[in-house]
Amino acid sequence: MRKKIRVLIVDDSAVVRQTMSEILSSDPQIEVMSTAGDPFIAAERIRDEVPDVITLDVEMPRMDGVTFLHRIMSQHPIPVVMCSSLTERGSETALKALEYGAVEIIQKPRMGTKDFLEESRVRICDAVKAAAQARLRKISPHTHTVAPKLTADVIMEKPSSHAMMQTTEKVVVVGASTGGTEALRVFLESFPADCPGIVIVQHMPEGFTKAFSRRLDGLCRISVKEAADNDTVVRGRALIAPGNHHTLLKRSGARYYVEIKDGPLVTRHRPSVDVLFRSAARYAGKNAVGVIMTGMGDDGAKGMLEMKQAGAINIAQDEATCVVFGMPNEAIKLGGVDYVRPLEALSREVLRLCD
Template sequence: MRPMKKIRVLIVDDSIVFRETLSQKLSANPQLEVVGSAADTFDAMEKIKQLRPDVLTLDVEMPKMNGIDFLKKLMPTDPLPVVVVSSLPINAFEALDAGAVDFVRKPSAKSSSDITDFINELIVKIKIASTAHVGKKLSAIPQPATQFTADIDNMVIAIGASTGGTEAILSVIKDLPVTTPGIVIVQHMPPVFTKMYAQRLDKNCIMSVKEAENLDRVEKGKVIIAAGENHLTLARDARGFYVKSRPGQKVSGHCPSVDVLFDSVASIAGSNAIGILLTGMGADGAKGLLNMRKNGAYTIGQNKESCVVYGMPMVAYNIGAVTKQLPLLDITGDIIGYMNKIGNTKK
């Protein structure tokens, strides 16, 4: 039996102590091989040419050229899966915008448990990044209808995503009009980062976007993003839909969990819902999407070609949870088309 090919990793960080610690810890994993390290981005560019790593770990704050500018220079010519290591949400999101696959939050404390958790998360994300599709340029965005032709009440849209999801979610919701039914979203992300992500989306979308707070109302023109380490569920009273945002144990490996959200939408909204599962590793959301479809919801899965990681939507498709599988850039128009169809049918 041939031995499994190891994932070749290059570490880029200006701290020699941090580089040595990462190298030692990552090398201890039998699936990883640290092929080298670089103290700055200029050194990194040369090491990439010499060593041809499979994945790069990248600090953002470095001398000579910061990690964001480095990514903008690297990705158009030598696209490579990059996992950013940063303590600041703003840096992490700018890195994702520049082409990084994912990010890991630097441990704020130096306790052994914090460092162990950080290393374990980094190893998982390096393995995921090694399977990611990077450097693909999506075709021009189709021009969907800018407005609904029917006024839809009593509906909700639920979206789930993981690796690659920050940009995918923006692509789906950016141009949806204020007449769009309320949207609830789970994107796998730690605390603090989810609030920053919601704020970034709010600046770039027509609809208003906020991080979930317990008992927030789900209303037209409003998007609610699950808070890190809190499950998001849909509920209903005489006034309509609202959300519950509460801490809990991991479900399907995550908190917040897409499965938890989708299961609640299936139960509360039934056929008055659209479920959308986007790029991400693993299976979170697949069973929940199937539950939604069984309860009459219209369900969409992102297709393989447009996913950064075709994991969650692949599992959903394979178990029959997906009504329609679509390229990322076709999803917005399909949402509007479906809503107009059912709205006009109800007239």
């Protein structure tokens, strides 16, 4: 019998602890080991038994979650999934947590509609399972019916087999999930100021992508911004899909632009990499270069195959440099990948293929 993933929930709200416990216990692969109201109580729990994964609130009394995370990762690394209420200030704080080694950020569940709570359940359980598989770096029994796993068909029809005519202008589309925030930093920092236009889907909750984009914009030679509806894809700029919204690549004449859409979860995500990649297959065809990076699950695999069938050239991040090799591996197995490269070589490969 497969060993369950044992989780310690750390949050100062009793309501959130209860809700998180119910959400995680609904997954047959997960077991809630214990809960704690603050990091000091959590430290006592860890002394008794080391969990497989910790879910950790950002703002708590006595010690904030980011400080506690830093201590965990510098002494005895344990996979940590950060929870946030998604305030603007909290977004910046949670992004710092990713720098300190948090595997993932998830939206703290709030009381609301049944659909919202079900989407939260899927995202939280997937984040915990991804964290349990993650490669960490050290720094100085109730079952629940799984929601249908929708495909990109719910957002856009599958493209025809005819790839569009090639032009001189290339566009790069990128998908990433668990571990992707730091991987994208390495990837984008390597590009020169006049690189081809880039559109990115990074699985991230609403409220984080704007702060994440600003952070990258300050680090990179290219400009980086959270995508807005009708933004033009231009050289020297990366557009990051806003959290909780699908982002599609479109074309009008010689102009590429993005469309921001609502809609159901696709491959359990919104934004979905499959949606972006399918739109690239339809509207860019041979003009596109696809990149799939670290992340759990298979979002992007089918879309990348559609891109290849439309004439695009695709690259996957290699296993050795992925935090979780799920998404690249699924794309490779499905046959949509032309090249497999380590993280540090991805930008060079993109520039070579776009030249």
